[in-house]
Amino acid sequence: MKQFEITVSVKILTDGELNETERRLIESASAACSNAYSPYSKFSVGAAVLLSGGEIICGSNQENDAFPSGMCAERVALFYANSQRPASAVVAVAITSAISGVRNSEYVYPCGACRQSLLQSEIRFGNRIKILMANSTGVMTVESAGDLLPLNFKM
Numbered sequence: 262m263k264q265f266e267i268t269v270s271v272k273i274l275t276d277g278e279l280n281e282t283e284r285r286l287i288e289s290a291s292a293a294c295s296n297a298y299s300p301y302s303k304f305s306v307g308a309a310v311l312l313s314g315g316e317i318i319c320g321s322n323q324e325n326d327a328f329p330s331g332m333c334a335e336r337v338a339l340f341y342a343n344s345q346r347p348a349s350a351v352v353a354v355a356i357t358s359a360i361s362g363v364r365n366s367e368y369v370y371p372c373g374a375c376r377q378s379l380l381q382s383e384i385r386f387g388n389r390i391k392i393l394m395a396n397s398t399g400v401m402t403v404e405s406a407g408d409l410l411p412l413n414f415k416m
């Protein structure tokens with residue numbers, strides 16, 4: 262039998278440890294969170310995608326009566342960015358959440374489908390995407406979408 266370990270470096274930062282761009286990205290995600298359409302779960306998520314040129318594109322989760330037809334905030338923002346700015350690499354994504362309009366004190370991580378989509382954007386542009394997951398007290402970060410999806414699918 263062969264065995265190996267997979268390790269991921271995760272940082273938890275305070276507001277004072279963020280740079281100005283990261284702070285602005287998280288503020289954008291928080292603003293987007295208020296645009297979520299989540300009448301069923303009451304769980305709102307906002308995502309802000311930072312492009313290589315500095316532009317920020319936001320998205321929020323959009324629920325649907327037919328549940329699988331809804332979409333996560335991360336993929337709303339990511340797909341919009343990739344479709345409207347196809348030459349711009351995504352370099353970072355900030356994610357925030359709220360429950361019934363109150364900023365969540367727990368960290369929220371991208372779901373599996375969003376992790377795979379973020380990874381695809383890394384493959385597409387050949388760069389890592391920093392993920393910033395902000396709650397009401399801090400920001401958890403990883404340096405790459407691949408860190409959230411070890412042993413991932415690639416063609």
Ligand SMILES: [Zn+2]
Nearest residue numbers: 333371372375
């Ligand atoms: Zn998702």
